Amino acid sequence: MATQNGSLECLPKIKFTQLFIDGQFVDALSGKKFETIDPRNEEVIAEIAEGDKDDVDLAVKAARRAFDNGPWPRFPASERRRRMLKFADLINQNVEELAALEAQDAGKIYNLVKLAEIPSAAEKLRYYAGAADKIHGSTLKMSGQFHGYTLLEPVGVVGLIIPWNFPSHMFMMKAAPALAAGCTMVIKPAEQTPLSALFLAHLSKLAGIPDGVLNVVTGYGHSAGAAITSHMDVDKVSFTGSTEVGRLVMQAAATSNLKPVTLELGGKSPFIIFDDVDVDKVADISLSAILYNKGELCVAGSRVFVQEGIYDKFIATVLERLNSWVVGDPFDPNVRQGPQVNKKQYNRILSYIEIGKKEGATLLTGGKPLGNKGYYIEPTIFTDVTDEMTIAREEIFGPVMSIMKFKTVEEAIKRGNASQYGLAAGVMTNDLNIANTVSRSIRAGIVWINCYMVFNDDLPFGGFKMSGFGKDSGMECLHGFLQVKSIAMPIHNSPWL
Ligand code: NAI
Ligand code: MG
Numbered sequence: 001m002a003t004q005n006g007s008l009e010c011l012p013k014i015k016f017t018q019l020f021i022d023g024q025f026v027d028a029l030s031g032k033k034f035e036t037i038d039p040r041n042e043e044v045i046a047e048i049a050e051g052d053k054d055d056v057d058l059a060v061k062a063a064r065r066a067f068d069n070g071p072w073p074r075f076p077a078s079e080r081r082r083r084m085l086k087f088a089d090l091i092n093q094n095v096e097e098l099a100a101l102e103a104q105d106a107g108k109i110y111n112l113v114k115l116a117e118i119p120s121a122a123e124k125l126r127y128y129a130g131a132a133d134k135i136h137g138s139t140l141k142m143s144g145q146f147h148g149y150t151l152l153e154p155v156g157v158v159g160l161i162i163p164w165n166f167p168s169h170m171f172m173m174k175a176a177p178a179l180a181a182g183c184t185m186v187i188k189p190a191e192q193t194p195l196s197a198l199f200l201a202h203l204s205k206l207a208g209i210p211d212g213v214l215n216v217v218t219g220y221g222h223s224a225g226a227a228i229t230s231h232m233d234v235d236k237v238s239f240t241g242s243t244e245v246g247r248l249v250m251q252a253a254a255t256s257n258l259k260p261v262t263l264e265l266g267g268k269s270p271f272i273i274f275d276d277v278d279v280d281k282v283a284d285i286s287l288s289a290i291l292y293n294k295g296e297l298c299v300a301g302s303r304v305f306v307q308e309g310i311y312d313k314f315i316a317t318v319l320e321r322l323n324s325w326v327v328g329d330p331f332d333p334n335v336r337q338g339p340q341v342n343k344k345q346y347n348r349i350l351s352y353i354e355i356g357k358k359e360g361a362t363l364l365t366g367g368k369p370l371g372n373k374g375y376y377i378e379p380t381i382f383t384d385v386t387d388e389m390t391i392a393r394e395e396i397f398g399p400v401m402s403i404m405k406f407k408t409v410e411e412a413i414k415r416g417n418a419s420q421y422g423l424a425a426g427v428m429t430n431d432l433n434i435a436n437t438v439s440r441s442i443r444a445g446i447v448w449i450n451c452y453m454v455f456n457d458d459l460p461f462g463g464f465k466m467s468g469f470g471k472d473s474g475m476e477c478l479h480g481f482l483q484v485k486s487i488a489m490p491i492h493n494s495p496w497l
Contacts, residue, residue, distance in 0.1 A: 080182065084207075243466055265466065274307050301452055307405075356400070427450075
């Protein structure tokens with residue numbers, strides 16, 4: 001483990017700092033601004049327009065006009081597809097600048113964002129562009145002399161509230177299906193990471209997405225975010241973030257216009273390892289499952305259950321692997337783990353580590369901040385963790401792994417399910433029967449067998465229990481931006497019914 005100070009020679013100049021409403025970059029009506037901070041060095045990167053209720057109102061009005069009277073929902077789907085494909089190409093052409101914005105704003109590993117996350121954001125546009133002209137209802141078998149069919153219509157103006165851990169990726173996970181469906185939208189990026197969303201807004205205009213279809217209002221959750229969720233003219237909200245705010249989103253929807261909501265919330269995912277695995281391979285998967293994106297990962301495999309036969313070997317192997325795990329500047333190609341997103345998250349993680357120690361877990365490695373500036377934390381492993389401990393129950397959202405020992409399949413299932421969350425799970429075994437039993441018994445929205453964090457555009461993603469409801473990705477997500485209209489009319493003299 002070492003801290004290294006590499007950095008990209010010239011970071012791109014920040015070009016977009018204003019709200020994007022009705023196709024124009026504009027200041028907030030109040031004139032207010034907030035600072036976005038570089039978590040590598042705690043310095044201000046840029047001052048960003050701080051949108052609030054009035055700005056959201058303008059953005060919703062623009063989106064409403066674009067929906068009610070604009071061309072986007074009325075285009076042949078093939079035209080929406082064409083422009084979405086152009087948008088995707090523009091993202092690929094600007095991959096370096098987008099990746100640099102993400103690395104600087106969110107502390108994400110530059111090379112990973114450049115090679116994987118930004119290209120995959122572009123792919124989301126292509127996946128849903130391809131679906132845009134394949135949105136069909138059904139012809140129904142009516143019981144009388146009627147012709148019945150369903151139409152899938154866009155839900156209208158949608159509010160998309162995005163977190164800071166995967167800013168571009170989550171932006172497109174929600175915006176791409178909404179665009180394909182023919183919706184118009186107001187997007188609120190997280191206040192910690194506004195830069196890439198504004199750049200994407202600029203690209204959307206170049207791609208020919210008409211004014212008012214895609215609006216971005218930067219600002220805080222309690223003001224701009226809350227204004228979206230309680231707005232009477234927003235038809236649906238898709239939210240990713242904390243469980244606590246998920247509740248507020250639902251409440252605001254209920255007390256305003258009863259808009260449907262999709263919530264992708266926290267997790268405390270079990271990563272279950274059986275005796276029969278190749279420990280070397282599984283140790284690598286388990287470390288990525290908790291350390292990828294410095295643990296700021298809703299699906300983090302944070303509860304690692306290891307069967308007793310390989311327990312000691314597993315621990316020795318993960319410790320050995322950590323010797324070559326480099327924490328440091330995310331622009332340095334050798335670095336695997338950058339700084340936590342902001343001071344609040346950094347303090348929160350460190351306080352969970354203290355709680356873990358106080359409650360009697362054994363701190364096997366890590367547990368301390370690294371360096372004297374920036375929000376770096378050592379990869380941390382606790383053993384002797386019991387299911388009741390706070391670190392085994394609450395989402396930490398940082399590089400903190402809790403290891404627990406188990407004996408039987410039944411015990412692994414029971415303890416794996418002993419969580420209020422149900423976002424994801426991992427099952428590592430070469431025994432097909434165990435893999436089937438466990439994957440079907442775990443109450444989680446996604447279960448990975450002998451792999452982890454495999455995301456795919458066609459693979460629906462979203463939680464059970466308090467991890468939320470509704471899906472991102474896959475055709476399920478597209479359907480979340482559509483509503484079913486049933487049509488019935490008399491039919492006369494049909495040769496059959
Ligand atoms: P958060 O839930 O406050 O932020 C997520 C988004 O919601 C941001 O865009 C924020 O501005 C917005 N928001 C906040 N309050 C709102 C409100 N009243 N109405 C509408 N929108 C609102 O999450 P925060 O405080 O940044 O992180 C706290 C914890 O949440 C993390 O430590 C982690 O455990 C969890 N989290 C989970 C994420 C996931 O991927 N499921 C992503 C981010 C955070
Ligand atoms: Mg930032």
